[in-house]
Amino acid sequence: MTDTAQRARGALRRELGGFLRAHRELVAPADVGLPRTARRRTSGLRREEVAALSGVSVAWYTWLEQGRVDTSRQVLDSVARALRMDGAAREHALALAGFTPDGLEAPETPQPVEPVEPVEVNHQHLLDSWPTTPALLLGPALDLLAWNTAYATVWPDPAAVPPDRRNLLLLLTGDPHHQRLLPAWQPLAMDLYRHFRTRADRDPLSARFRELTSRLRAERPDLEEWWDCRSVGDFAPRTVELAVRDGQLTHYGVTLLLTPEPRGGAVLVQTPARPR
Numbered sequence: 001m002t003d004t005a006q007r008a009r010g011a012l013r014r015e016l017g018g019f020l021r022a023h024r025e026l027v028a029p030a031d032v033g034l035p036r037t038a039r040r041r042t043s044g045l046r047r048e049e050v051a052a053l054s055g056v057s058v059a060w061y062t063w064l065e066q067g068r069v070d071t072s073r074q075v076l077d078s079v080a081r082a083l084r085m086d087g088a089a090r091e092h093a094l095a096l097a098g099f100t101p102d103g104l105e106a107p108e109t110p111q112p113v114e115p116v117e118p119v120e121v122n123h124q125h126l127l128d129s130w131p132t133t134p135a136l137l138l139g140p141a142l143d144l145l146a147w148n149t150a151y152a153t154v155w156p157d158p159a160a161v162p163p164d165r166r167n168l169l170l171l172l173t174g175d176p177h178h179q180r181l182l183p184a185w186q187p188l189a190m191d192l193y194r195h196f197r198t199r200a201d202r203d204p205l206s207a208r209f210r211e212l213t214s215r216l217r218a219e220r221p222d223l224e225e226w227w228d229c230r231s232v233g234d235f236a237p238r239t240v241e242l243a244v245r246d247g248q249l250t251h252y253g254v255t256l257l258l259t260p261e262p263r264g265g266a267v268l269v270q271t272p273a274r275p276r
Contacts, residue, residue, distance in 0.1 A: 014204070015201045018230070020093070023089065027045050032045070050082050053082035054075065061079070071097055076093060095202055123267065127148040131149070133148075134252070135147065135151055140208075141209055142192060142195075144158045182242055188238070191235055194229075194232055194235075195233070195256070196212075239252065240252055252270040254269075254270050255270075256269075
């Protein structure tokens with residue numbers, strides 16, 4: 001195993017440990033049938049309780065949270081059930097441990113993902129094929145890489161934004177023009193951040209993910225609860241209301257289409273929609 005692969009394995013172990021710890025702290029004793037006593041100092045579960053519910057030793061579970069050991073899929077499934085993980089969280093935990101999604105053959109032992117640079121593919125022709133549909137090409141960390149004329153007509157033109165701020169999370173959480181256009185920006189931004197976190201956890205050696213996470217914390221410290229949240233999941237299609245004409249709201253359906261390249265990004269497509 002190369003030095004890079006060893007660093008990747010260690011980093012993924014630590015991400016998995018932090019992810020399990022965050023979920024442990026969210027599960028109340030009553031959720032798993034345990035009494036809440038006056039002497040309990042935390043609202044979450046203790047490590048020994050998770051170990052007992054999962055059928056493993058306290059020492060081993062402690063090492064798992066500390067990123068010191070690998071785990072089998074069977075044991076990780078048991079831990080996920082003990083921590084009441086939903087489907088997205090369970091799948092994320094398995095990915096951090098190196099296992100493939102359900103329905104595919106899993107490796108016998110977790111395999112770390114070698115960090116690679118995103119493959120640059122020119123998707124401009126695809127964006128331009130939608131002359132009346134706002135479309136935006138995003139990198140893995142939701143950086144704005146390309147856009148079509150329809151997007152620059154509805155949204156603030158990315159060409160007028162300083163290159164270091166061309167990131168969808170930075171713009172939605174910190175740019176007044178974007179927030180005026182999308183008054184209810186928080187739900188969309190939070191869903192995109194969950195999407196971002198999923199990919200950041202799985203690529204722990206990426207300098208771009210670390211840089212952007214630090215910048216979000218620095219620019220919006222009032223959203224600390226967002227940045228500390230370990231909730232994950234792929235972006236789900238939704239309908240948003242944009243104030244595009246004299247404050248009148250126009251409805252658009254927002255879909256995120258993942259690009260096929262390794263460590264690829266996504267195409268954000270917005271289509272006119274009827275009010276619900």
